[in-house]
Amino acid sequence: MKDNFRQSMKWFHTWVGLIVGWVLFFMFLTGSLGYFYQEITRWMEPERPFIEHNVSNEKLLDTAQIFLSKHAKSVDEFSIYLPNVRDQNLRVAWREPAEPGKKRGRRQSHIVDINTGDKVESRATGGGRLLYRMHYRLHYLSTKVSYWIVGFCSMLMLLAVITGVVIHKKIFTDFFTFRAKKGLLGWLDIHNVLSVIALPFHFMITYSGLLFFLFTYMALSTNLQISDDEYSELRKEIFPRTAQIESKNQAADMLDISTLYQQAKRTWKTDELLSVKVYAANDNNAQVRFVRHETDITYNPEDQVLVNAITGEIIPQIAKKYTVSGMIHNGFFSLHEGQFAGPIARWIYFFTGLIGTAMIASGLILWTTKRKPKQMKKPNGPDFGYRLVEQLNIGTIVGLPIAIATYFYANRLLPVDMAERSAWEANVMFISWAVLLIYPIFRPANKAWREQLQLAALAYMALPLVNILTTDKHLINSLIKQDWGLAAFDMTFLVIGCCFAFSAYKYKALQVNKKVRKPAIRHGSRQVTKQKNKQNEKDERENEGLLNLQQANKGNS
Amino acid sequence: MFVLISLCFSVMVLFCLAMKKHREQVLTQTVPNLVVLFFRPLAWLLLLLTAYLSVELFGWSIGLALLFGALTIATLLLTLLLTYRANIVPRLAIALPFMASLSIVPINF
Numbered sequence: 001m002k003d004n005f006r007q008s009m010k011w012f013h014t015w016v017g018l019i020v021g022w023v024l025f026f027m028f029l030t031g032s033l034g035y036f037y038q039e040i041t042r043w044m045e046p047e048r049p050f051i052e053h054n055v056s057n058e059k060l061l062d063t064a065q066i067f068l069s070k071h072a073k074s075v076d077e078f079s080i081y082l083p084n085v086r087d088q089n090l091r092v093a094w095r096e097p098a099e100p101g102k103k104r105g106r107r108q109s110h111i112v113d114i115n116t117g118d119k120v121e122s123r124a125t126g127g128g129r130l131l132y133r134m135h136y137r138l139h140y141l142s143t144k145v146s147y148w149i150v151g152f153c154s155m156l157m158l159l160a161v162i163t164g165v166v167i168h169k170k171i172f173t174d175f176f177t178f179r180a181k182k183g184l185l186g187w188l189d190i191h192n193v194l195s196v197i198a199l200p201f202h203f204m205i206t207y208s209g210l211l212f213f214l215f216t217y218m219a220l221s222t223n224l225q226i227s228d229d230e231y232s233e234l235r236k237e238i239f240p241r242t243a244q245i246e247s248k249n250q251a252a253d254m255l256d257i258s259t260l261y262q263q264a265k266r267t268w269k270t271d272e273l274l275s276v277k278v279y280a281a282n283d284n285n286a287q288v289r290f291v292r293h294e295t296d297i298t299y300n301p302e303d304q305v306l307v308n309a310i311t312g313e314i315i316p317q318i319a320k321k322y323t324v325s326g327m328i329h330n331g332f333f334s335l336h337e338g339q340f341a342g343p344i345a346r347w348i349y350f351f352t353g354l355i356g357t358a359m360i361a362s363g364l365i366l367w368t369t370k371r372k373p374k375q376m377k378k379p380n381g382p383d384f385g386y387r388l389v390e391q392l393n394i395g396t397i398v399g400l401p402i403a404i405a406t407y408f409y410a411n412r413l414l415p416v417d418m419a420e421r422s423a424w425e426a427n428v429m430f431i432s433w434a435v436l437l438i439y440p441i442f443r444p445a446n447k448a449w450r451e452q453l454q455l456a457a458l459a460y461m462a463l464p465l466v467n468i469l470t471t472d473k474h475l476i477n478s479l480i481k482q483d484w485g486l487a488a489f490d491m492t493f494l495v496i497g498c499c500f501a502f503s504a505y506k507y508k509a510l511q512v513n514k515k516v517r518k519p520a521i522r523h524g525s526r527q528v529t530k531q532k533n534k535q536n537e538k539d540e541r542e543n544e545g546l547l548n549l550q551q552a553n554k555g556n557s
Numbered sequence: 558m559f560v561l562i563s564l565c566f567s568v569m570v571l572f573c574l575a576m577k578k579h580r581e582q583v584l585t586q587t588v589p590n591l592v593v594l595f596f597r598p599l600a601w602l603l604l605l606l607t608a609y610l611s612v613e614l615f616g617w618s619i620g621l622a623l624l625f626g627a628l629t630i631a632t633l634l635l636t637l638l639l640t641y642r643a644n645i646v647p648r649l650a651i652a653l654p655f656m657a658s659l660s661i662v663p664i665n666f
Contacts, residue, residue, distance in 0.1 A: 345626060348629070
């Protein structure tokens with residue numbers, strides 16, 4: 001019975017994984033990139049100035065306020081985002097008055113040059129936001145359809161995670177086991193290790209991902225079981241709001257924001273301001289909210305300080321009221337997005353995301369590896385289904401990273417004044433992905449693997465070069481200016497390129513080795529046993545190649 | 558964060574030393590059975606200590622989340638080392654937490 005149960009789970013795991021594997025790979029990879037969406041956007045807007053070192057927060061606030069008094073005089077609610085680890089530029093944002101017939105006005109967001117105090121005009125780009133929104137919006141599809149597809153895939157992913165734990169017989173005894181063997185055993189170990197070490201992450205990310213569109217997936221339950229009033233109460237409980245601050249329509253002079261900031265500084269006893277929001281500006285009821293970097297996954301009311309902008313007194317805040325379920329809901333969102341993470345934790349998030357991506361990739365490769373010996377013996381060559389899976393594997397696992405690279409190329413190479421520029425950046429990405437998906441049809445599988453790996457290496461290594469030729473925000477300049485955010489971005493491209501180059505090289509070595517070894521086996525059993533030891537050594541070397549291929553997949557971003 | 562990762566690494570090394578097949582990979586000399594008995598409890602103890610440190614450094618919610626992240630990275634590192642450079646594992650398990658802890662302990666020379 002037990003074995004039977006395990007068998008059926010195994011069957012389920014295999015086929016579910018195969019059906020949604022490629023979509024999940026896309027979701028995991030673009031989602032992992034999402035952890036760096038601000039950094040990506042900054043790289044994709046090279047008109048923005050370099051980092052300015054040692055500028056005090058007070059000075060920054062003054063600069064922003066002067067800018068706002070010039071460009072947004074009549075606006076009564078605006079935000080100031082200070083330079084931070086993720087985005088080294090000063091940014092201000094406000095909402096324009098609503099046009100008649102519309103609920104809300106257009107949101108304006110501008111980068112301010114700290115030195116000149118002027119607006120920075122950037123090229124039109126989708127930036128990191130467009131890239132990470134793909135992982136749940138699937139770009140070309142309508143919102144509703146893509147939410148359902150994403151939900152379906154995540155649900156199956158969750159099931160695959162659970163069945164995976166069930167069919168992994170020796171999860172604790174094989175916890176550290178990674179036998180660098182060639183073929184099936186090696187891939188199985190890679191798949192197991194990648195799944196087990198990041199199991200908490202896999203489970204958390206899938207489960208919380210499902211929670212995001214709870215009301216879409218569970219619409220039937222919310223529609224039938226509760227009335228509209230109850231529903232709005234439910235929403236209020238899950239997304240508690242702070243009371244709206246209304247203007248009293250009595251003009252009054254506000255104190256400078258930098259002066260008000262001293263209050264927040266004294267409360268926190270540190271100088272780590274992240275953003276400022278001003279309500280009812282230049283009104284009798286004007287208030288300013290100072291926000292620092294999050295110090296709790298769910299909610300810490302002390303991360304914000306609210307100050308009366310006329311008198312300069314601290315206004316005791318009414319903390320948002322979270323119920324326990326609201327807190328859990330919010331906690332899962334926060335864990336999924338990782339907004340609380342500092343630089344190293346962010347890299348860990350990104351890396352674990354890539355482990356998830358690589359896990360899916362290794363699962364897909366495992367499917368073909370397992371069927372390869374049988375398929376190769378067929379008189380008419382492998383089945384259509386097998387070839388399809390293999391081609392989709394090549395086109396997705398190596399093709400998608402290349403397509404993402406072309407997204408960055410498009411950003412640098414498309415004419416700056418092009419119409420619908422940001423849409424075309426994404427179009428270029430998807431067109432090149434389509435090409436890379438079709439390409440393996442016309443090539444033998446191992447050649448297609450190798451060629452696409454080489455292409456990926458070339459694409460990523462050449463990106464910093466193209467950056468040097470097209471902009472002044474390139475690696476050399478960013479290193480001179482000690483703008484580590486930008487420099488790290490270009491260097492990451494180089495590292496990824498090197499990973500791909502290494503795996504392409506190893507893949508080639510592996511193929512050559514195979515050809516050399518074949519005649520040796522025919523010599524007869526005695527020689528084979530003699531050579532066995534040597535072959536084992538060889539095997540080990542080859543397996544390094546497989547592993548590095550895997551690592552490269554991990555590093556492909 | 559480096560402290561967390563290196564402590565987690567030591568935790569995982571202890572866990573892996575408690576298993577016979579990995580012990581033979583890592584250590585050349587044989588270890589008395591009595592000592593082997595201590596590896597696993599020690600690992601749990603160190604894990605508890607690491608968890609405490611993590612909570613102390615980053616607070617209840619973020620601390621626990623980061624602990625899992627650190628465990629993931631540490632295990633990945635250990636698994637790769639076991640396969641390719643097993644002999645440096647014990648030295649690394651001692652050296653890493655020591656070096657990392659220097660960064661948080663204020664030393665007045």
